[in-house]
Amino acid sequence: MFKGEIRKQSPKNLLLLFQILALLLLLAYEQMHADKMIFIMAMGLILIIYLSNYLLIKISSGDNYIFLIVTMLITIGIIVIYRIDEKLGIKQLTWISLGIFLFFLVYFMVKRLKKIDDWLYLYLVLAYLLFIITFAFGDRKFGAINWVSFRGFAFQPGEITKIVLIFLLASYYSNTEKWRHIKYSSYYIMGVVYSFIALLFLQKDLGTALVFYIIFASIQFIYEEDRKLILYNIGLFLGSGVLGYVLFDHVKIRFQAWLNPWIYIERQGYQITQSLFAIAEGGFFGKGLGMGHPDFVPVVYTDFIFSAICEEMGIFTGIGIVMLFMIFVYRGFKIAISQENRFYRILAIGISTLFGIQSFIILGGVLKMIPLTGLTLPFISYGGSSILSSFIALSILQICSEDMTSREDTDE
Amino acid sequence: MNKEIKRIIIILTVLCMTFISLIVYISYFQIFKASAIKNNSYNKRLWINEQTILRGSILDRNGNVLAYSEKEGDSYKRNYNYGSLYSHIVGYSYREYGKSGLELYYNNSLLNISDSTPINEIKNIVIPNTTGNNLVLTIDHNIQSRARSLIDGKKGSIVVMNPTTGEIYAMVSYPDFNISNLNENWKEISEDMESPLINRAIQGLYAPGSVFKVITAMAALENSSYETQYNCIGSEKIEGYVFKDYEGKAHGPIDLKGALVKSCNTYFINKSLEIGKDTIGKISERFFFNSRIPFDLPVKSSQFPYKEMTTDVEVAAASIGQGKVLVTPLNMALIASGIANEGEVVKPILVKEIVTKDGKVLKQSDIEILSQGINPLGANTIKDMMVEVVKSGTGVNAKIKNVTVAGKTGTAENSSGKNHAWFIGFAPADNPKVAVSIVLEEDGSTGGKAAAPLARDIMLYTIENIKD
Numbered sequence: 074m075f076k077g078e079i080r081k082q083s084p085k086n087l088l089l090l091f092q093i094l095a096l097l098l099l100l101a102y103e104q105m106h107a108d109k110m111i112f113i114m115a116m117g118l119i120l121i122i123y124l125s126n127y128l129l130i131k132i133s134s135g136d137n138y139i140f141l142i143v144t145m146l147i148t149i150g151i152i153v154i155y156r157i158d159e160k161l162g163i164k165q166l167t168w169i170s171l172g173i174f175l176f177f178l179v180y181f182m183v184k185r186l187k188k189i190d191d192w193l194y195l196y197l198v199l200a201y202l203l204f205i206i207t208f209a210f211g212d213r214k215f216g217a218i219n220w221v222s223f224r225g226f227a228f229q230p231g232e233i234t235k236i237v238l239i240f241l242l243a244s245y246y247s248n249t250e251k252w253r254h255i256k257y258s259s260y261y262i263m264g265v266v267y268s269f270i271a272l273l274f275l276q277k278d279l280g281t282a283l284v285f286y287i288i289f290a291s292i293q294f295i296y297e298e299d300r301k302l303i304l305y306n307i308g309l310f311l312g313s314g315v316l317g318y319v320l321f322d323h324v325k326i327r328f329q330a331w332l333n334p335w336i337y338i339e340r341q342g343y344q345i346t347q348s349l350f351a352i353a354e355g356g357f358f359g360k361g362l363g364m365g366h367p368d369f370v371p372v373v374y375t376d377f378i379f380s381a382i383c384e385e386m387g388i389f390t391g392i393g394i395v396m397l398f399m400i401f402v403y404r405g406f407k408i409a410i411s412q413e414n415r416f417y418r419i420l421a422i423g424i425s426t427l428f429g430i431q432s433f434i435i436l437g438g439v440l441k442m443i444p445l446t447g448l449t450l451p452f453i454s455y456g457g458s459s460i461l462s463s464f465i466a467l468s469i470l471q472i473c474s475e476d477m478t479s480r481e482d483t484d485e
Numbered sequence: 486m487n488k489e490i491k492r493i494i495i496i497l498t499v500l501c502m503t504f505i506s507l508i509v510y511i512s513y514f515q516i517f518k519a520s521a522i523k524n525n526s527y528n529k530r531l532w533i534n535e536q537t538i539l540r541g542s543i544l545d546r547n548g549n550v551l552a553y554s555e556k557e558g559d560s561y562k563r564n565y566n567y568g569s570l571y572s573h574i575v576g577y578s579y580r581e582y583g584k585s586g587l588e589l590y591y592n593n594s595l596l597n598i599s600d601s602t603p604i605n606e607i608k609n610i611v612i613p614n615t616t617g618n619n620l621v622l623t624i625d626h627n628i629q630s631r632a633r634s635l636i637d638g639k640k641g642s643i644v645v646m647n648p649t650t651g652e653i654y655a656m657v658s659y660p661d662f663n664i665s666n667l668n669e670n671w672k673e674i675s676e677d678m679e680s681p682l683i684n685r686a687i688q689g690l691y692a693p694g695s696v697f698k699v700i701t702a703m704a705a706l707e708n709s710s711y712e713t714q715y716n717c718i719g720s721e722k723i724e725g726y727v728f729k730d731y732e733g734k735a736h737g738p739i740d741l742k743g744a745l746v747k748s749c750n751t752y753f754i755n756k757s758l759e760i761g762k763d764t765i766g767k768i769s770e771r772f773f774f775n776s777r778i779p780f781d782l783p784v785k786s787s788q789f790p791y792k793e794m795t796t797d798v799e800v801a802a803a804s805i806g807q808g809k810v811l812v813t814p815l816n817m818a819l820i821a822s823g824i825a826n827e828g829e830v831v832k833p834i835l836v837k838e839i840v841t842k843d844g845k846v847l848k849q850s851d852i853e854i855l856s857q858g859i860n861p862l863g864a865n866t867i868k869d870m871m872v873e874v875v876k877s878g879t880g881v882n883a884k885i886k887n888v889t890v891a892g893k894t895g896t897a898e899n900s901s902g903k904n905h906a907w908f909i910g911f912a913p914a915d916n917p918k919v920a921v922s923i924v925l926e927e928d929g930s931t932g933g934k935a936a937a938p939l940a941r942d943i944m945l946y947t948i949e950n951i952k953d
Contacts, residue, residue, distance in 0.1 A: 295492040338527050350528040352511075353519035369529050388515050392508050399504040406497040410490055422493060429500040433507065442510045 085126040088141055092119045095148050102156060102363040111159075114166055118151075125173055133180075135474030136408055142401045143452050143467055149394065150453035153381050157367055157374050161455050168457045172464035179468040184475075189240070190248060190416035196241040197265065203230040203237065204272050211276070231273070231281050232462035236469070238269065238285060239423030246296040247416035259299055263289075263306060270313075277323050280434055280446030286310060287430045288423055295422065331444035344371050348439045351377075351384040352391075359387030374455040376447050379439050394453070395436065402429040405470060414477040421473040424466045524592070526583030531592075535580075536560045541595040541617035543575050543587060545626040546652075546837060547952070551575055552588070565665040567626075570633055572661040573684035574624065574782075574835065579667050586684070587620060587836065590782055594618050594839050594847075618847060621838040623652035631946050632657045635939045641905075641926040642685040642814040645943055648822035648911050648920040650852050651831035654947060656815070658685035687784040690811040691924055694897025695748045695879075695932070696907045697806025699820065699867060701757065702745050704768045706863045710759040711741035721751040726798045728754045728805075731896070731931075745870045746878035748894065750805050757804030758797055765804060766791030771858045772820050772830060779855070780815070781835040787812040807898060818922035820858070821909040824871065825891070825917035828864035830855045872914050875937075880908065882937035885945050889914035892940065894932030903927040908936035912944045919947040 096115050122144050130137055147169055155162025183189070207230045210221045220229055245252065245262050252258040266289045273282035290310075294303055317324045326341050334342030334349075347370045354365060367373045367381035374381075383391040405425025412418040428451050438445035449459040524531070539561055542553040552575050554561040563578050565571070576586015584592060592598075597617045632643040632655040645655040660681040662674045674681055683689065705711040719735035721728045728750055730736065736749045744752035757765070766789055770776065774789040788811045794800050802808030815833060823830040832853040839848040859867070871891035874880040880892040892910025899905060906928040911920040921944055923936045 291496045295489060295496065335525075346525075346527065349514075349522050350525070350530065352514070353522040354528075354530055356519070357515060366530055366533065383511075388511050391511055395504050395507050395511075399501055402500050402504070403497065406493060406500075410493055422496070426496065426500065429504075433500075433503045436507055437503075437510075440507070440511055440514065442507065 084138070084141055085123065085130070088126070088144055089119070089123055091145065092122065092148050095152055098362055099152050099155065111155075111163070114163065118166055118169065121170060121173060122147075125177075128177075129471070133471060133475060135471055135476075136404060139401060139404050139408075139467065139470060139474070142397055142404070143463075146394065146397055146452040149382065149386075149390070150378065150450075150455075152362070153367075153378060153385070153453075154374050154455045156362055156385070157381060161374055165455050165460070168460040171457075172460045175461055176464040176468040176471075179465050180471055183469060184472050190244050193241065193244040193248075196237050196244060200234055200237045200241060200269065203234045204269070206230050207276065208272075229456075229458040231276075231278060232458040233465075234269070235281070235284065235288075235427055236424075236462060236466055238266070239288060239420060239427065239466075241265075242289065242292045242423060243416050243419035246292060246419055247414075249296070249298070259297060259302055263293075263302065267309070274317065274321075278447070279324065279327065280431075280438075280448035283434060283446060284427065284431050284448070288426050291426045292419060292423060296419070327444050327446065331441065334441065344377070345439070345441055345445050347371065348377050348380040349441060351380040352388070352440065355384040355387050355391075357387050357389055359383070359385050359390065361385060375449055375459075376435060376454065377439055378450055378454050379436055382453075395432075398429065398432045401425075405429075408470065408474040412473055412477065417473040417477045420469055424470045424473070427466060428463075532580055535578075535596070538596045538598075538614060539616045540578070541597070541619040541842070543595075543620045543622065545622050545624045545629070547626065548621075549626040551622070551624075551626075568665050569661040569663045570629060571624075572664045572681070573658045573686070574622070574656055575664065577664045577667055582667060582671060585682075586782065587622075591620055591836065591839075594620065597841075616842045619840045619842065620836050621840060623647075623654065623834050623837045623850075624656070625654045625947075625951060627950055628943070628947055629655040629657065631655070632943055633659070633661075635942060636925075639925050639928065640679065641924045641928070642689060642922075643939070643943065644686050644814050644818040644922045645947055646818050646822060646833060646920050648825035648917045649831065651822070651834045652837070653833055653835050654919070654951065655943070656686045656835070658683070658689070684782070685924075685926070686814045687780065687782055688813070689924075689926075690785055690788070690813060691905050691907075691926065692808075692897040692899050693806035693810060693812045693817065694895035694905065694907055695750075695806055696817060696893050696895035696909050697810055697812070698745055698748065698753055698804075698895075699824065699871070699893050699909075700769050700772065701753050701760070701765055701804045702741060702867055702870065703859050703863060704760045704765040705741055705756055706859070706866060707768065708760060708764050710756055715739055715744070715752050715755055717744075717749050717751050719751065721754045721801075723754065723758075723797050723801045728801060742870045742873065745867075745893070746873045748874075748879045753804045754801040757801050760804075762791040762794050762800045762803070765789070765800075768859065771856050772823060773816055773855070774812070778813075778816060778819065778833065780833050784815055785813055787816045806895060814922045814924050817907070817909045817924075818920055821911050821922060822917075822920040823858040824864050824867050825911040825914075825920055826864075827861040828857050828859040830858045868914060871910065875910065879931075879933040880910070880937050882933055883908065883910060883941040883944070885912065885941055888912050888945070888948065890941070890944065891917075892937065894937055896931040896933075899927070901927045903929040904931070906930050906935035907932040908940040910940055910944070912948065918951065919944050 129140055151165055154165050206221055270282045270285055290306060293306060297303060330337050330341040330345060334345045338346050351367060351370050362385050365384035367384055370377045370380050402425050405421055409418050409421035412421055431448055431451055434446060435448040435450050437443040449456055451463045540554040543551045545551060550566055551571050552565050554563050574586055576588040578584045578588040595617045597614050628645055632645060636643055636657055636659045640659060643657045646653045660679050662681040716738050717736035719730050719733045730750050736747050739749055739752055769789040774787045777786050778784045790809050799808055803810045819830055832855050834850045837850055838846050840846055868891050871893055872889055875883050875890045875892045879894040883890050883892045890910060890912040891914045892908060895907030897905040906925040908923045911917045921940050923940050925935050928935050
């Protein structure tokens with residue numbers, strides 16, 4: 074028993090070492106104008122994370138690794154953001170602290186809620202409500218309407234909608250018996266998801282639209298009994314993709330800038346080529362923190378954070394990040410497989426797919442492997458909405474990693 | 486395993502594959518594509534070095550400064566001393582228009598940027614580099630100026646080189662442009678129909694016309710087809726297509742030497758089928774047709790696509806340097822050098838040395854034999870024929886008193902309707918010191934009339950003035 078406890082705790086200590094080394098790196102970069110305040114804040118964050126990990130092992134009987142993986146991602150992210158812009162770095166620290174708080178809050182609240190698999194209509198209404206808010210109060214930023222400003226705080230409702238979508242799908246597919254009496258119910262769900270995608274298209278938020286589609290397609294692939302619907306789904310998607318290319322200029326531009334950004338280098342291809350320059354300059358080992366020029370890449374602290382990481386820390390760190398995401402997704406699916414309760418199982422699949430596909434789309438985009446669509450890199454990019462919603466999703470995944478069937482048995 | 490778990494694992498596998506593909510792609514990108522992307526002139530990082538490092542100077546073989554940088558406020562300003570004279574060799578380095586010529590291809594040396602290895606990077610952090618290296622060229626400023634004045638107002642290229650060492654003494658392409666004030670006339674230069682930006686000496690592909698006959702003659706020596714006599718009646722019919730000699734003139738009974746001296750088309754056309762396209766192709770490839778000549782600036786590949794020639798007419802036309810044969814002036818200079826140098830083709834050199842600001846030689850270009858174009862005996866046979874060309878044949882205008890000159894003229898038909906005038910040659914024939922290749926693009930005149938006198942002038946000037 075005691076031995077098992079040590080084994081459980083040791084990765085957490087390794088992580089502590091990792092974070093202290095990272096802090097030293099930051100201090101080495103900052104040596105000229107080292108600020109006591111920053112040091113205290115960073116130590117504070119390390120402490121919060123250490124305690125959270127400690128606490129989590131105590132209170133949660135579930136997976137101990139996903140939070141550790143996320144902490145590594147956060148550490149790399151915050152160093153790079155701080156290096157690009159000190160003020161943003163401090164803001165990001167605040168967001169992360171808030172995120173961890175939210176993580177525990179959601180963890181305790183959602184865990185206590187019963188019958189949340191029954192609230193399909195609530196999720197439906199919530200999702201549309203979030204869209205309505207976006208359209209009614211949305212601002213246009215970087216070409217897409219997905220920001221809502223409220224008393225000086227801007228947030229992206231789309232980040233929350235992703236989680237609501239996963240709840241909606243989980244709620245439907247975990248109660249298929251209940252919905253069987255409605256004919257074509259699966260078609261209705263597909264229609265609902267497509268209406269989301271269409272709305273995202275109108276907001277010009279292509280990245281999120283793609284994330285929605287892939288989450289839906291994955292869950293549908295696993296749980297839909299009407300297999301020909303999956304074919305319809307793929308066909309419809311390809312068809313609407315082609316239609317989108319023909320009808321909408323912003324789709325066409327993205328595609329052309331992907332095919333050959335060098336001829337559009339002054340305009341549409343500017344971002345992606347600047348990103349490629351940064352990655353190419355970094356080489357395998359990077360220029361060293363503070364030695365590169367990530368400031369040449371537009372919106373480097375959100376969508377293009379990976380280019381900055383590659384420039385200064387090399388593609389070895391870049392590959393490390395890809396692997397962290399891969400391990401995270403693997404853990405997520407492992408959680409899903411060992412979860413007996415179908416609702417929580419689907420939630421786990423949905424959330425793992427969300428993190429997996431979102432990181433792939435933006436990483437592939439900044440590398441010019443696939444067309445670029447604006448998305449944040451979960452846990453690494455700067456941004457309140459992205460960090461908070463990611464922690465909410467993580468918290469739900471944490472719940473899913475616990476034995477939910479036994480809980481129900483004892484409760485009832 | 487039940488169906489659900491199976492499907493979950495399929496989705497997991499797909500996701501993992503996408504991540505692995507990312508890792509593969511990023512590695513591929515870094516290994517194969519990164520270096521080219523880094524050097525794109527839109528990469529602002531290239532110009533950051535420019536503000537902190539004094540770009541090295543470019544000098545000719547005698548120490549004349551062709552380009553140098555000086556401090557102006559916070560950054561450095563690049564100066565070019567000779568206006569348009571070195572527009573194609575030195576090239577330019579402007580923030581607005583990027584880089585060209587040696588300024589582009591020797592950028593790292595000029596800025597003293599080492600290859601990006603971890604050790605070099607650490608070294609650079611400890612001792613930041615502030616001064617670039619100088620380039621010493623093989624160019625002789627006086628010969629370059631002379632060549633430029635000879636071609637002024639015409640169109641084309643002159644290459645003057647040492648046939649035994651490969652050093653380029655002069656390389657002129659005309660029209661050219663003034664590199665010292667690109668800002669004022671960039672639009673004009675870049676839109677000029679005569680394309681002054683192109684370095685014709687290495688990027689221009691021309692029909693060689695009769696200068697190519699030296700290759701065909703070497704091929705004839707190779708397989709003994711030269712032994713039989715031929716009677717020239719002024720025209721030759723191949724598969725119904727009639728080839729004519731210049732102005733339809735009949736040369737009567739003629740051998741290989743006579744055919745080269747009088748530049749008899751029908752002789753080579755008749756023999757070409759006997760020699761065969763493969764033998765001509767093989768010889769031409771030894772002289773770097775269909776492949777890239779290694780050089781300090783990128784050279785276009787000359788073309789002798791003998792594998793694609795399907796009809797006798799095509800082979801016949803190619804044997805006299807018409808049809809599908811295309812050649813760069815530098816390549817022709819290399820052929821002349823090869824014949825002068827007992828068949829050995831030397832690597833052309835433009836940058837002689839890379840020197841640090843303290844005068845330490847970092848890199849020196851050595852003489853390198855690229856290939857044996859033809860055996861020494863054959864080379865001397867062709868040389869004797871080329872001497873006769875200048876003595877009594879089409880190249881008499883290149884004759885120099887007290888110096889034996891070897892040469893070959895060419896008058897190449899092309900799509901413009903106006904012939905290119907060619908001359909290649911070297912002197913003195915018994916101890917070659919200089920080889921030339923001259924092309925006057927769309928000149929309308931013949932090689933013997935238009936190009937040979939220029940060759941005479943530049944060869945004489947070089948022999949009299951060159952210092953080793």
